[in-house]
Amino acid sequence: MIISDSKMNSTPKPRLRFAPSPTGHLHIGGARTALYNYLLARQTGGTFILRIEDTDLERSTPESIQAILNGMNWLKLKWDEGPFFQTKRFDLYQQHIDKLLKEGKVYPCFCTAEELDRxxxxxxxxxRKPMYDRTCFNLIKEEVRQKIDAGQPYCIRFKSPDSGETVVHDVIKGDVVVANKELDDLIIRRTDGSPTYNFTVVVDDVTMAITHVIRGDDHLNNTPRQIQLYEALGYPLPIFAHVPMILGSDRQRLSKRHGATSVIAYKEMGYLPDALLNYLARLGWSYKDQEEFTRPELIEKFSLKSCSVSAGVFNPEKLLWLNGVYIRKAKPDDLTTLIIPFLEKKGIQHIDKAVLLEGVKISQEKVKTLVEMAEMVDFFFMEVEPDEKLKVKFFTDETRPILKKIIDRLNALDPWAHDPIAAVFNHLVVETALGLGKIAQPVRVALTGRTVSAGVFEIIRILGKEKTLERIKKFV
RNA sequence: GCUCCCAUCGUCUAACGGUUAGGACGCGGCCCUCUCAAGGCCGUAAUACGGGUUCGAUUCCCGUUGGGAGCGCCA
Structure with a gap:
């Protein structure tokens, strides 16, 4: 009876990791990969590990590390272990290289980068497919010794098998088989002594006891090489799952050309983290006809088995729609807290929280982002000045007398509440035989400076008698 | 060029080998309406192509075409 690989590798407590390289912000694709790992860890009671792959000393920056951490924190993708840094683990990699060296599974290569490039x-x-021609593998022992003694710099290459095939048992893609002759001898340690990616991932995933490697399918081509390294090192394989890429509207790999790709940019545009996560989860995965998932639902229902196998196009319109859904569902108190930075960004200093809460409640179902919501409530906290065009259109000889009446009647109003306020307007509709739109719109403009807002009766109520009358009076 | 992956409405996707090919975003129309939304109803639109296998292919196999990825002393 042959035990399948997945069975052999399925340990009671899965360990998963997200392993970004700190060469930029946390982007949409990375966030989705992180999310899938996170969801599976939570679903299974496993461990979610954050590992920073910073072996590229040239391009890794502290700012990028911070940006990734910020992105993860904003999305509330809490990790259980780490962040680990590969730059702090060089000794470990060296030990593994020494072992392979001793076993003759790797060899020094004296070819220069220039030569190889040529x-x-x-x-x-x-x-032809570019492949290393094994110049240095074919060196005789004596030559190698001479070069090393002469102080000639060298890197270390892995001697990959030249016949047979390597197969990746991928949970999403199925079995992927590659002829070993397609894979050349990859460099596992650079001339400067630093280890390279394909080697460090293997060592890390093994030493961190990672059970499931879930990553973008741009890594699928690397996986056979990594499997060869696992085998050379004598380590068991994890379960692999390669999730399809996220593309832009032109079906090219998603990039800045397609608009914002940074997770933090979405924060700044007024998106809610759970909305982004929900969208990302559904881009590349589905559960029947369901579109909206709370975080616990995602944790419960996510499955690699129902991940799609082909690349998906990022659709900002659908994300915007979903964000609107989340804003409508959100608790007004929470939105009130979230909206404040957006108001401050508009230069608004003194914010009456009670007023803001009321403002949030009446604009919640009219907006799709926090930025839009800030637009929708800002006039409560600042003087407004309608455009000249609006003034000309709404404050006319016809409307001024009506505004005057509104002022008088509102002034006499007691109590100051929605229904009495509505009654003032409704009576005027009857008296003037004008539509409510005709009467309410000039008031809206006077109060908010705009033609679009929440209901005027509510605005009047929240704004209070003093400010309401003051603002309308400016236009009679 | 070589290797690998992929292919259902414009987009995200659903469909034990048997469905009028379903849902969602978007778009259009109607209703509601103080503006804008939200909501309700209706509509629009897809199995890339060609061969097989089968009583029957969106579904399985092969090919073509198209797209993506990899082929770094990047990750």
Whole structure:
């Protein structure tokens, strides 16, 4: 009886990781990968690990590390272990290299980057697949010794098998088989002594006891090489799952050209983290016809088995719609807290929280982002000045007498509440035989400076008698 | 060029080999309405192509075409 790989590898408590390289912000695709790992960890009672892959000393920056952490925190993708940094683990990698060296599974290569570059270009111009030609593998022992003694710099290459095939048992893609002759001897340690990606992932995933490797399918081509390294090292394989890419509207890999790709940019545009997560979850995964998922539902229902196998196009309109859904569902108190930075950004200093709460309640179902919501409530806290065009259109010889009446009647109003306020307007509708729109719209403009807002009766109520009358009086 | 992956409405996707091919976003129309939304109803639109297998293919197999990824001393 043969036990399947997945069975052999399924330990009671899964350990999953998200392993970004700190060379920029946390982007949409990375966030989704992080989310899938997170969801599975939570679903299974497993562990979610954050590992920073910073072996590229040239391009890794502290700012990027912070940006990734900020993104993760904003999305509330809480990790259980880490962040671990590969730059702090060089000793570990070196130990593994020494072991392979001793076993003759790797070898020093003295070829210079320039030489290799030349050969690569030549191969490409001859329409051949660029592969290392094993110049240094074929060196005899004596030559190797001489070069090393002479102090010639070298990197370390992995001697990959040249026959047979390597198969990836991928949970999403199925079995992917690659002929070993397609894989050349990859560099696992650079001339400067630092280890390279394909090697460090393997060592890390093994030493961190990662059970499930879930990542973008741009890594699928690397996986056979990594499997060879696992085998050379004598380590068991994790379960692999390669999630499809996220593309832009032109079906090219998602990039800045397609608009915002940074998670934090969505925060700044007034998106709610749970809305983004919900959207991302559904881009590449589905559960029947369901579109909206709370976080506990995602944790409960997410499955690699129902991940899609083909790339998906990022659709900002659908994300915007979903954000609107989340804003409508949100507790007014929470929105009140969230909206304050957006108001401050507009230069609004003194915010009456009670007024803001009321404002939030009446605009909640009219907006799709926090930015829009700030637009919708800002006039409560600042003087308004309608455009000249609006003034001309709404404050006319016809409307001024009506506004005057409104002022008088509101002034006499007691109590100051929605229904009496509505009654003032409704009586005027009857008296003047004008539509409510005709009467309410000039008031709206006087009060908010705009033609679009929440209901005027509510606005009048919240704004209070003094401010309401003051603002209308300016236009009679 | 070589290797790998992929292919259902414009987009995200659903459909034990048997469905009038379903849902969602968007778009259009109607209703509601103090503006804008929200909501309700209706509509629009897809199995890339060609061969097989089968009583029957969106579904399984092969090919073509198209798209994506990899081929770095990047990750």
């Amino acid at each position: 050969k690569r270009k030549q191969a490409q111009s001859e329409k």
